[in-house]
Amino acid sequence: MLDRYAINIIRSPLKLMSDLLDGQKITANHVTVTGFFIGLFALPMIALQWYWWGLFFIVINRIFDGLDGAVARRQGITDCGGFLDITLDFLFYSMVPFAFVLSDPDSNAVAGAFLIFSFIGTGASFLSFAVMAGKRNIESPVYKQKSLYYIGGLMEGTETIACFVLFCLFPDYFAPIAWIFGTLCWLTTATRIWAGYHTLKD
Template sequence: MLDRPLRAVLARPVDAIARVLDRRWISPNGLTMTGLALGVAAAVAAGLQWWWAALALWLVSRVVDGLDGALARLRKADGRAGESEAGGFLDITADFVAYGATVVGVAVGATAGFAALWWPFLLVLFAYYINGTAFLAFSSIAERTGRTIDDGRSLSFLGRIAEGTETIVVHSLWFIMPFWAAPIAVVWAALVAVSAVQRMIAGYRALR
């Protein structure tokens, strides 16, 4: 609701900062990854209950994240390397990783002493979040650019080690062996996270 009016207000100062950052050794993708690193650092700080540090890191990460697109558009307008589909994919995926990471960090920090009850499942949720973002963002951009993957599904799905069948099996194991649910969740979260990283890399390369 507030994105459009806020963008209008901040357009000029953001463009001005982008011009200051327009140096050969600074790239839009580099800014994206810097924003991601700062967002994850904010999540870690929150988990350690360093709340003011977390707030500072989070705000700086979002400022940096807002500059990658501005720098790309500036270079495109000047006839240099500018916005790319791969960069857009990387940006939205990094955003959702940062968002999910901070949710986990705040949950750990705000409920210290009780995390043992739910943290394995929260890791699974975090992995699902990243994984879903990667393949949904790829599917959307691939559709728009005519680079779809047609395997009979409605989306352009980047298949990897954790897919629908594996998900059904793991969820069934939770019901069958609830006393092992937490260890299963840890292993499953790791597998889904690996799949998410694989999809991010594959999607970025496919859209370059």
């Protein structure tokens, strides 16, 4: 829901950074993979209940995720780059709640499993529609710069990042936040299924 506004805010600083990286012959795929491996450090940090360090690595990962798109738009968007970006994104998204489950299994296990379950819904509805839209050459009217059709919803990337930040700032409240966010993700999944089905049917 907020992605279209967040993109406008971060576009200029990301462009400046992408100009510097492009001069160093660093590709968008380099940025994607580097950001993913940096983000993996959030797993042990959160599992050890070092939540501020976990937040640090989450933020770095998300900066790299925005930066790889800026570099790609400068150097040329590719299918392999888009595939790599979205795959590693979804792995990272599922890793964060798993890390909180490891940090306190007794309190967080069920809520964390529910949140990962909800991510399957948002991810499946997002990607399956993108495949079908690609077959029909349907372009997104809002996210034209994306390598695949980016179908929006109530809960998108910006909201997910905000949720992860709340997890790290208020780890004792992981379970209620996860239940609320997971429920909103299922509302997103339902609206995407409805909109995607009728778009493709028409």
